[in-house]
Amino acid sequence: MDTRQFIQRDETCWEIKATGRMRVPAVIYADAQLLEAMDRKVYEQLANVATLPGIVDAAYAMPDAHWGYGFPIGGVAAFDPDQGGVVSAGGVGFDISCGVRTLQTGLTMDQLQTHKQALADALYRTVPAGVGSRGRIHLNHDSMHGMLTGGAQWALEQGFGEEQDLERIEERGCMAGAEARYVSPKARERQKDEMGTLGSGNHYLEVQRVAKIFDHEVAKVFGLRVDDVVISIHCGSRGLGHQIGSEFLTDMAMAAAKYQISLPDRELACAPLNSPLGKQYLGAMRAAINCALANRQIITHLTRQAAETVFPGIHLGLLYDVSHNTCKVEQHMIDGQKKSLYVHRKGATRAFGPGHPDLPEQFSETGQPVLIGGSMGTSSYVLCGTKDGEQRSFSSACHGAGRAMSRSQATKRWQGRTLVDELAARGIIIRSPSMRGVAEEAPLAYKDVSVVVDVADRAGLARKVAKLEPVICIKG
Amino acid sequence: MNSQPLLPRWEHFEHEADIGIRGIAPTLEQAFEQAAIAMTAAVTNLDLVSPSKVISISCEASDNDMLLASWINELVYEMSTQGVLFNRFEVIIDEDTLSAIAYGEAVDPQKHQPAVEIKGATLTELRVYQQADGTWVAQCVVDV
Numbered sequence: 001m002d003t004r005q006f007i008q009r010d011e012t013c014w015e016i017k018a019t020g021r022m023r024v025p026a027v028i029y030a031d032a033q034l035l036e037a038m039d040r041k042v043y044e045q046l047a048n049v050a051t052l053p054g055i056v057d058a059a060y061a062m063p064d065a066h067w068g069y070g071f072p073i074g075g076v077a078a079f080d081p082d083q084g085g086v087v088s089a090g091g092v093g094f095d096i097s098c099g100v101r102t103l104q105t106g107l108t109m110d111q112l113q114t115h116k117q118a119l120a121d122a123l124y125r126t127v128p129a130g131v132g133s134r135g136r137i138h139l140n141h142d143s144m145h146g147m148l149t150g151g152a153q154w155a156l157e158q159g160f161g162e163e164q165d166l167e168r169i170e171e172r173g174c175m176a177g178a179e180a181r182y183v184s185p186k187a188r189e190r191q192k193d194e195m196g197t198l199g200s201g202n203h204y205l206e207v208q209r210v211a212k213i214f215d216h217e218v219a220k221v222f223g224l225r226v227d228d229v230v231i232s233i234h235c236g237s238r239g240l241g242h243q244i245g246s247e248f249l250t251d252m253a254m255a256a257a258k259y260q261i262s263l264p265d266r267e268l269a270c271a272p273l274n275s276p277l278g279k280q281y282l283g284a285m286r287a288a289i290n291c292a293l294a295n296r297q298i299i300t301h302l303t304r305q306a307a308e309t310v311f312p313g314i315h316l317g318l319l320y321d322v323s324h325n326t327c328k329v330e331q332h333m334i335d336g337q338k339k340s341l342y343v344h345r346k347g348a349t350r351a352f353g354p355g356h357p358d359l360p361e362q363f364s365e366t367g368q369p370v371l372i373g374g375s376m377g378t379s380s381y382v383l384c385g386t387k388d389g390e391q392r393s394f395s396s397a398c399h400g401a402g403r404a405m406s407r408s409q410a411t412k413r414w415q416g417r418t419l420v421d422e423l424a425a426r427g428i429i430i431r432s433p434s435m436r437g438v439a440e441e442a443p444l445a446y447k448d449v450s451v452v453v454d455v456a457d458r459a460g461l462a463r464k465v466a467k468l469e470p471v472i473c474i475k476g
Numbered sequence: 477m478n479s480q481p482l483l484p485r486w487e488h489f490e491h492e493a494d495i496g497i498r499g500i501a502p503t504l505e506q507a508f509e510q511a512a513i514a515m516t517a518a519v520t521n522l523d524l525v526s527p528s529k530v531i532s533i534s535c536e537a538s539d540n541d542m543l544l545a546s547w548i549n550e551l552v553y554e555m556s557t558q559g560v561l562f563n564r565f566e567v568i569i570d571e572d573t574l575s576a577i578a579y580g581e582a583v584d585p586q587k588h589q590p591a592v593e594i595k596g597a598t599l600t601e602l603r604v605y606q607q608a609d610g611t612w613v614a615q616c617v618v619d620v
Contacts, residue, residue, distance in 0.1 A: 039492055067492045069598045069619070094595040094619045131519065131590035132559045132583035190556050200593040201620050239556050242619075246549050246596030250542060253599055267599040406490045407518075407592070407620070436520075436591040476593075 001038050012063075012459035013392075016043065021264065022050040028061040029393065029459040034451065041067035042074075048264045049077050053272070054085025056334050056341060060393045062348050063455040064402040064447065069093070069249075070267035073347035076396040078332065080341055081273040086261065087281055088270035089252050091344035092327050094245035096285055097292030098203075098236030099323035099349075100371040101169075102382070103300060103316040105307065107229040109209050112471065118310045119207065120429045120472045126306035127205055127299055128197040129476040130433035135196040137298065144188055147195070148180040151290030152321075155297035160196075165297065167360040168318035170350065173297065175290050177329075179283025183240070184247060187284075190239030191291060196298035200437060200476035202400075203235040204373075205303065207472035208380060214464040218366045218384050222319060224466045231307075231316065232380060232468070233299050234373045235476075236325065237292035244288050248281045273342055282327070289326060296321060319382070320369035324349045324399035332394055343394050351385035351397040351462040370462045372453055373400050375446035376430065376438070376475060377423050380468040381453045388460035397462035401449035410445040411436060419443075423473075432475035441475060482611050486514035489601070491617045495592075496601055497548075498615035504540070507604070507612035508547055508574070509565040515548060515618060516563055516580075520588040525563040527579030534575040540604035544614050547574055548597035552618075555594065559583050592620040 006014035006028070014035055016026040026046040028035060042065045049059040049071055056078050065074030070090030079085030112119070128135055137158075139147060146154045152173030155161060166173040198205060210228040213219045224230070237244075252269035255277050256262075261270065271278040300316070307314050327344045334341075352359055353367040363369065367385030374380040378401070389395045405413075416435025419442055423430055432438050450467075457464045484506040489496035495518045499510025516522060535550045537543040551562065562580035583590060600617040607613060 041492075069600050069617075073493060090599075094598075130585055131593045132585060134559075186553055190553065200590070242556075242595035243553070245619075246552070249596075249599060250537075250545055250549075254538070254542070266602075269599065403493050406492065407495055408488055408490070411591075433585040434589045434591050436589050440591050 001035055001040055001043055003032055003035055005043065012455055016047055018050060022047055024050050024055050024058050026050045026059040028065065029455065029461060030063045031455050034063055034455060038065060039067045042072045045070065045072040046075065048268055049075060051264055052086055052268065052270060053261060054079045054083040056080050060396065062396065062398040064398040064400060064452045066402045068346060070265060070269065071344065071346045074398065074402065075346045076344065076348045076393055078341040078343045078394050079273065080339060085273050085342060086270040087273050087278045087327055087342055088268060088344060089245055089248040089281060090267050090269055091346050092285060093325040093346050094242050095236035095325055096241035096245060096288035097323040098325045099292060099321065100373050101233045101296045101300065101321040102319040102371050103231045103303065104223055104319055105229045105231060105314065105316055107311065109227045109229060112229050115310050116429060116472060119307065120431055122306040122309050123205060123303065123472065123474050124431040126302045127474060129474055131200050133197050134193045137195045139192045139195060144192065145180050147294050148183055148287040148290055149178050150174055151293035152297035155294040160298045160301035165318050169293060169321040170323060173293050175286045177282065178286035178290050180287050182280040182284040183244065183287050187240045187243035190243050194238040195295060196302055197238060198235050198299065198476045199238055202441060203476045204376065205474040206232050206470050208232055208468035209471050210466050211379065211469040212467040214466065218465045221362065221366045222369055222382065222465060224382065230319065230468060231303055232371065232373065233296055235295060237288040238295060240291045241288040244284045248284065251277060285327060289323065292323060320371060322349050322371050345396055347399045348396045349399045350395060351389050352395050353385040353387040353389050370397050372398060372449065374449040375401050375443050376441045376473050377428055377443035377470060378446065378449055381449065381464060382466040382468065383453065383456065383462035384465050386460055386463055389462060392459065393461050398452050398456045401446040401452060403445060404447045405445050407440040410442050411439045414439045414442040428470050429472045430475060438475060484510050486510040486517065488514060488518065494617050494620050496615060496617045498613065500611060500613050502611055504612045505567040505569050507614040508544060508567045511544065511614045512551055512565050513563065515551065515594060516561055518618065518620065519590045519592055519594065520561055522563050524588050525561045526581050527564045528581045529560055531558065531578045533578055534573065536573045538572060541602050543572065543574055544604050544616060545597040545599065545602055548616065548618065551578065552594050552596055561588060595619040
């Protein structure tokens with residue numbers, strides 16, 4: 001994009017002035033290079049979001065923003081129900097509550113080195129990954145209801161995990177306000193055999209090495225040291241979330257006229273927060289958040305089982321679990337007044353700063369861990385929330401690298417088998433049921449996550465704590 | 477000087493994160509069939525799928541655009557719950573109602589090497605229209 005279209009507030013903050021039907025300005029956090037490389041669609045979509053009823057402060061885009069559905073991916077927008085605010089299915093996305101969870105292993109690289117292959121095999125055997133894979137759990141009507149309303153807490157009651165896991169999960173593992181009755185029979189049908197599965201595309205389970213510490217004090221609180229081994233899980237609400245997203249996207253698109261919302265783009269499909277459709281979506285979307293939290297909890301349990309077979313007696317504790325496709329009610333200061341707002345984060349990670357009341361005690365001084373996944377074969381990062389983030393982006397940061405090229409371009413350029421061999425030569429083990437899937441997820445098909453994270457740090461959205469490098473990657 | 481009659485065909489179009497599917501054909505129904513083939517081609521090599529299993533599908537919507545989104549979403553649902561990949565379709569559209577038969581087989585990860593799971597049809601680039609030469613185009617971006 002041409003940077004001259006923006007008012008540059010500072011090195012990493014670019015404003016689109018509120019003109020025409022925009023109710024508030026739009027703001028992109030990026031450096032000049034990232035902004036120049038960013039898709040023109042981000043500008044259009046963010047300006048469109050700024051026209052929606054009840055939006056407050058500004059429509060924000062994170063440094064990894066790219067072309068999404070109505071909302072840009074990497075978009076953050078908050079709506080006030082008292083000002084006719086809306087909820088948008090496209091502003092949450094299809095993979096509701098997709099997110100990242102990181103586990104500490106207590107192992108160092110030296111201890112892992114000779115067991116790498118064995119651990120890769122055990123994880124690949126134990127955690128179902130890829131298209132058409134099924135979990136070992138079959139949900140009936142009652143257990144489905146329990147899962148939809150209980151999230152990771154339900155999973156724990158079923159024997160998946162440990163009590164202390166819960167405090168390291170946003171919402172303590174259970175999203176309040178979930179209403180299972182608004183989850184359609186089709187959404188349930190899609191999920192009944194998919195609990196504890198990774199899915200495909202950019203979802204993965206990765207064993208990682210802590211490669212670098214940027215903030216030693218915070219890293220100490222997070223329990224991270226150079227050469228420690230951690231395991232990160234990136235996945236979401238599976239078929240259930242996808243079905244809810246698809247159904248409400250079309251329902252909202254059809255209902256916009258009824259609610260007298262004039263949409264600049266049909267994809268911005270939304271409904272007033274106080275409308276029946278808005279409330280139904282919120283109830284179903286929160287149930288899908290619980291599904292994602294339960295799913296990551298079950299995968300954690302499977303990961304622990306797999307690790308136990310290679311390292312008897314090992315204990316995997318949670319660092320944290322974050323979701324990056326959500327709409328949540330949060331308290332934020334607007335013009336000196338505390339307001340209850342519905343904050344949409346589509347491909348953006350919540351990043352509560354030090355002292356935030358929702359954080360567990362251990363993180364009250366550091367801010368929450370912000371887990372940023374890279375692409376296969378590239379680095380991931382752990383950041384921490386900042387005080388400044390509250391003012392700058394409703395306490396939100398980036399969520400990943402974002403694609404640099406389409407899937408078809410990637411398959412033309414790379415072959416899955418060759419990539420697996422190249423990564424193996426660099427000491428990275430890839431296990432995947434699909435070599436074409438590996439090619440589509442080639443490391444260079446994504447933007448450089450390090451640049452995105454650097455900008456998030458410089459912009460004050462979150463602060464860098466540690467860099468993680470992949471050792472084993474289980475791809476869906 | 478008659479040009480060749482257009483054969484139904486499909487193609488993918490670029491989207492930064494996901495995949496655009498497009499069917500182009502002499503009739504509306506064939507354009508819908510081709511769009512569905514384009515979706516399967518996003519998952520696997522079409523030649524690897526044998527049309528041994530048959531599933532009936534029907535859906536309705538108030539206009540052709542939303543009918544395409546419904547059609548794709550119904551297929552995604554069947555693919556997900558039945559664990560199948562489809563490579564041949566017979567579509568009949570009667571005003572706002574679509575009824576179809578889809579042919580395919582159960583997913584075999586070894587054989588099909590499925591690259592992605594389709595999450596659903598988006599409204600991005602969702603368009604069904606007739607071109608000046610009378611041919612129909614049916615397209616949208618699917619989230620993967």
